[in-house]
Amino acid sequence: MLRPILGDFSSIICFKSAVVGIEDALGEKAAAIALIAAGRNRGRHLAQELGLTQTSLSFEDIAYKLELALGKNGTRLCIIHSIVSEGDVIKVYTSETFCSAGEPQGSERKCSYTLGAVWGVLEQVTGKRLQGKHTESVLRGGDYDVFEFTKL
Secondary structure (H helix, E strand, O other), X not given: OOOOOOOOOOOHHHHHXXXXXXXXXXXXXXXXXXXXXXXXXXXXXXXXHOOOOOOOOOHHHHHHHHHHHHOOOOOOOOEEEEEEEEXXXXXXXXXXXXXXXXXXXXXXXXXXXXXXXXXXXXXXXXXXXXXXXXXXXXXXXXXXXXXEEEEO
16 A cells, blocks of 8 residues: 555546646647656556566456456556457557546547556557557547557
8 A cells, every 4th residue: 555544546536637737737739648658657567567568368358457457446547348459450448537537528538648558558468569549439429438559
C-alpha cells in the first residue's frame, strides 16, 4: 500500500481536474501527447508486473489479466471487454474509461491516458512498436471506447 491511511486510490474527479488543467496550460494536442506518453509508461510497467512481456498468451487471456489489473478489482482505470486481432490491427474494446467519465454525450473528448496505458501494455506483449488511436467512443454513440493499434 502506498499510503497507510488513504490507500492506493484517489478520486477520478481530482485526476480529471489535473487532465483539464494540463490541457488548459499546454493546449489540447500537447496535453494529449503528454498524457498518452504517461499512459504508455504505466502500461509498460504494468505489462512487466503482470509477466506479459513478449508473452505467448492469447489476447483473450491478456484481456482477462488486464481487466483484473485495470477494472473493478484493480485500479479502476477502465473495463477491458476484449482484445481482438483483425489482420494487422489489434482492437481493444473498453468501457467506463477514466477519460470518458463525466463527459456529456456528444463530447469530442478522446481517451489519452487510458489509450496510452493499453498501448504500453500491447507494445510489451508484442515486442513491437505500435501506432494507437481511439476510433469509437461511448460519448459518440459507440457501445465501447475502441482503441486500434497497428505495427509501425
